Amino acid sequence: MIDPDNRSKGLVWILYGLTVVIMFCRHRLKPIWISNVTQVPAIVGLFSEGFDSVYPDALKDSRRTFDHISLVRQIMLNHRHMFGVGHEAEFDEKSFIIKNAYTGGSNNLLKSWDEVAKHRNDQVNNFCSERLDYNRGDDFIQIAKLDFFNLQRYIIRVVPIKSLAMILNNIILVILQSILLPIYYWFKSDTSTMDLKPGR
Known part of the structure; x- marks a missing residue:
């Protein structure tokens, strides 16, 4: 949650985007x-x-695939407590809406329609207001895929120009780390790499 006084200041891409980029x-x-x-x-x-x-x-018609269903079932079965959803909450597998979601310790996060931050596109706002019951405390659970081309578009559209150099440096460092560290540990005789090379 971003304080209203600090919205539209480029914090969203740091809180959400940068984390996703590093994971990718x-x-x-x-x-x-x-x-x-x-x-x-x-x-x-x-x-x-x-x-x-x-x-x-919220912006275009999308098809619910087997991957979406499989992933959301696993999340709701094993990880609902991670985002404060209690066992009393019902999950609508067709619409991907968690009904009465704020029952697992997340009660203080529940907001009315007037309190939630609206999107600049009214299509998104209408999508939410028509499908979610804000009095009951409903949530969407969205599932999406991030690939390389999608990442490129995201960086171009969302990342501030003055931050591009910083994020590109981080991407290069993470990639180099993922390439060089396995090589380093392979030649380090006192370190086990599981089945490939037992430790001495």
């Missing part, structure tokens, strides 16, 4: 799946804009 690079630029749980239209829209294969997508 540590995964050696292989596609990764990302989830988002929120009732805030501004975040629903940001997620819909930023990634591919988003479901549910």
Whole structure:
């Protein structure tokens, strides 16, 4: 949650975007799946804009795939406590809406429609207001994929120009680390690399 006085100051890409970029690079630029749980239209829209294969997508019709269903089932089965959703909450597998979501210790995060940050695109705001019951405390759970081309578009569109050099340096460092560290540990005789090379 960003303080209203500090919104529109480029903090979103640091809190969300930079984290995702680093995860993607540590995964050696292989596609990764990302989830988002929120009732805030501004975040629903940001997620819909930023990634591919988003479901549910507030900006365009999207198809619910087997990957989406498999991932969301695992999240709701094993990780709902991580984002404060209690066992009393119901999950609608068709719409990907968690009904009565604020029952697992996240009560203080519940906001009314008037309190949530709106998106600049009214299509997103209408999408949320028509589907979520803010009095009951509903959340969307969105699933999306991030790949290399999607990352390029994200950096060009979202990252401030003055921060491009910094983030590119971080990307290069993370990539080099993922390449060089395994080589270093391979030749380090007192370090085990599991089945490939037992430690001495």
